[in-house]
Amino acid sequence: MTLEAETRETRKPPFYMRGNYAPVGDEATLTDLKTEGRVPDGLEGVYLRNGPNPPAGKTPGHWFMGDGMLHGLKLGGGKAHWYRNRWIQTKSLAGAKSMREDYSRDYSVGVSNTHVVPHGGNIYALVESSLPMRVSPELETLGNEDFGGKLDFAFTAHPKVCPVTGEMHAFGYGFAPPYLVYHRIGADGTYLQREEIAVTGPTMVHDFAMTRDHVIFMDLPVVFDLEIALKGGMPYAFSDSYPARLGILKRGAPASATRWVSVQPCYVFHVANAHEAADGTITIDVSRYDELWRRGAKRNFDASRLWRWTVRPGAPSADETPLDDLTLEFPRVDERLNGLPHRYAYAPVGVPFDHATEENFSALARYDMKTGARSIRRFGEAMMSEFVHVPKHAGAAEEDGWLLGFVFDAARGSSDFHILDAATLENAARIELPRRVPQGFHGSWCPDV
Ligand SMILES: [Fe+2]
Numbered sequence: 001m002t003l004e005a006e007t008r009e010t011r012k013p014p015f016y017m018r019g020n021y022a023p024v025g026d027e028a029t030l031t032d033l034k035t036e037g038r039v040p041d042g043l044e045g046v047y048l049r050n051g052p053n054p055p056a057g058k059t060p061g062h063w064f065m066g067d068g069m070l071h072g073l074k075l076g077g078g079k080a081h082w083y084r085n086r087w088i089q090t091k092s093l094a095g096a097k098s099m100r101e102d103y104s105r106d107y108s109v110g111v112s113n114t115h116v117v118p119h120g121g122n123i124y125a126l127v128e129s130s131l132p133m134r135v136s137p138e139l140e141t142l143g144n145e146d147f148g149g150k151l152d153f154a155f156t157a158h159p160k161v162c163p164v165t166g167e168m169h170a171f172g173y174g175f176a177p178p179y180l181v182y183h184r185i186g187a188d189g190t191y192l193q194r195e196e197i198a199v200t201g202p203t204m205v206h207d208f209a210m211t212r213d214h215v216i217f218m219d220l221p222v223v224f225d226l227e228i229a230l231k232g233g234m235p236y237a238f239s240d241s242y243p244a245r246l247g248i249l250k251r252g253a254p255a256s257a258t259r260w261v262s263v264q265p266c267y268v269f270h271v272a273n274a275h276e277a278a279d280g281t282i283t284i285d286v287s288r289y290d291e292l293w294r295r296g297a298k299r300n301f302d303a304s305r306l307w308r309w310t311v312r313p314g315a316p317s318a319d320e321t322p323l324d325d326l327t328l329e330f331p332r333v334d335e336r337l338n339g340l341p342h343r344y345a346y347a348p349v350g351v352p353f354d355h356a357t358e359e360n361f362s363a364l365a366r367y368d369m370k371t372g373a374r375s376i377r378r379f380g381e382a383m384m385s386e387f388v389h390v391p392k393h394a395g396a397a398e399e400d401g402w403l404l405g406f407v408f409d410a411a412r413g414s415s416d417f418h419i420l421d422a423a424t425l426e427n428a429a430r431i432e433l434p435r436r437v438p439q440g441f442h443g444s445w446c447p448d449v
Contacts, residue, residue: 016052016063020383020408020415021439023053023066028435030083037429039419040402042393044076045447046137047404047417048116049385050125051440053087062234062297067093068113068125070139071406071437073417076448080417080431088112088125088133089141098130105174107131107152108144114157115442119168120189123446126157128173128206137446147191153181157442158270160210162251163336167192169215169251175202175224175235180217184252195255197247204236209274209284210251210339216274216284216311217247217258222267222292234297238267246318248282248311262317263309267292272306272331275341280313285323285345285369287331303327306347306367324374326350328365330386330442334398343370343398344422348384361385364403366425377425381410383439389422390445399423404445406437 015021052066060066068088074081087093091109098109110130117124124132124145132155134142146152154172161168166187173180179202184193197217202224209216221242229235244265247258272285288307306328310319331347348361363378364387387405401422408415415437419429 013059014063016066017059020410020436021063023055023069023438024085024436025056027086028084030433030435031081033080033083034432035080035429036432037419037427039075039079039429039431040392041078043390043402043419045074045445047073047075047388047443047445048123048135048137048139049406049437049440049443050088050112050114050116051385051438052111052113053438055087055093061232064113064234064297065111066113067111068127069438069440070116070125070135071440071443072137072139073404073431074137080429083417083431083433084139085437086139086141088135090133105154105176107154108146113441115444117159117161117444118446119159119161119185120166120187121449122189123444126155126159128157129154131155147185147189150191150194151183153183153194155183156206156208158207159183159185160208160215160338161335162210162212163338163340164212167251169208169210171197171205171208171215171217173203173205175229179203180205180219182215182217182249182255193252195249197249197255197258199247200243200245203242206269207271209271209286211274211276211282212339213251213276214282215249215251216282217249218268218271219243219245219247219260220263220267221265225296228296234293236293237296238291238294240265246284246309246311261311261315264320266290269304270329270331272345272347273333273337273339273342275337275339282311284309284311284318285331287329287347303350304329306331306345323369323372324365324367326365326374329361332386332389334389334391334401336391337398344368346387346389346403346422348386349376364405364420364425366422375425377420379407383408383410385437385440386442387418387420388443388445402428405443406440408436408439 053069054066112125112133132145159170168185170183178196180197182195223239274284327350328347384407387403403420417431
C-alpha cells in the first residue's frame, strides 16, 4: 500500500508527523544533563544537527519541506554544558514565499532544514533550494549569506570542504534553466567561481562528490514534475527515459570541460566520499537506490545500499559494485579525508528495515573499505540519526576518533546523545536528554576556535 493510500484509509497523519519523526512544539535550553560515562577530554565545541520541524498547525507536503530546527550539544571540560533547540528564523518560517509573482525565485527564502556546516569562521544552515543561512554556535540565526552579493542561486546542503586547500566546493540546482550551477568558495569565504553545467533537464541533485582534483555531479533520473508541483508536493518523480550520468569536472575548470560518463539508472542522495588514484581512476562510494519515487515522492522510501562507482580514464561508463546488502543512509567519513582515500565509513543501518512502519535505522555500521569487514552497534528499541566523526586530537589516525549522534530511545520516549569510540563503536559517554530530538538530517562538529 502506498503511503498516500494508507494515510487516506487510516486517516493517520503522514509518517513525518508521527512517532519520533513528529516535530517538537517548543524551544528549550537544558543544563545539568544526566551523563553516563565522561565526555572525553579534547571534545571542546558544539555539535549541531539540523532537521525539519514544522511549527504547530503546519503540515508540509513532504518530510523534506518542514521549517528547519537546530539541535545543539555544548561539550567541554569533560562534560556536557547544555542542550538547546532553536527554529532557524527564516523568511519562510515568517510566512514568505520563495516564488515571486512573476514566477522568478527569491533565493533568500527557504526552510534551511537539511545540514549545518562550518566554513571560513562562519556556520551555515543549509537547504538545497536557497541561500545559506548563517547561525551562531549558540543556535541564533544571523542572516542569509550571499558571499558579498555574488551568490544569487540555490546552494546545496552538501558542500565539500577540501582539507588540503580549505576551499568549499558546492553547486545549486533548479527546475528552470540554468538547471545546475557549480559554486567555488575560497577558504576565506570569498566567492571565486560560478559555472553553469549543461545537463539534459531539471533533476533533483541532492549531493555531489569531490576528489583532490575533480568535482563530480550526479545527473540522475529523478526529474521535475510540473503536475506534482502544482499540487504542492515534492515535485520530483523517477523517469525511465532520462539518461543517468556522472559529470566530472576538474576543480576550477570551465563547465565546457565536463566529461560525462553513464551509470545504470538509480538515485543517490548521499556520497560517503570519493578519491582518485595516480592513474586518474576515480572511486565514489555512495548510498544507492535502484529507483526512487516512481509514483512520486509521497511513497515511502525504498531501500538504499552501499555501492561503489569506479570511473576509469577514458571509459564511457562507470563500473558499479554493490558493497553490502544492508539498508543504510547518511554515510559519513572522517572529513579530514574529504576527497582523499578513506578506510572507514559509518552509517545508520536497518537491522531489519521495516518499510511499512518506517521504524528503521536502529543500528550503526562501521565499514572497513580495505578489508571489507563490517561491524554493527545495535541500539535496541531505538531510532537513530546520522553519526559524525570527530578526530580525538589534531593529527590523530583515522580510526582514532569519536562518533557523535542522537538516538531516540523508544522505551523512554526521549533521546540520548551518544559519544562512541570510532574504533569499537562502544560508548565513551551517553547524555540522557529529558525530551525528544526528532529524526532529522545532517550535523557537524564545530570546535571552539
Ligand atoms: Fe542530505
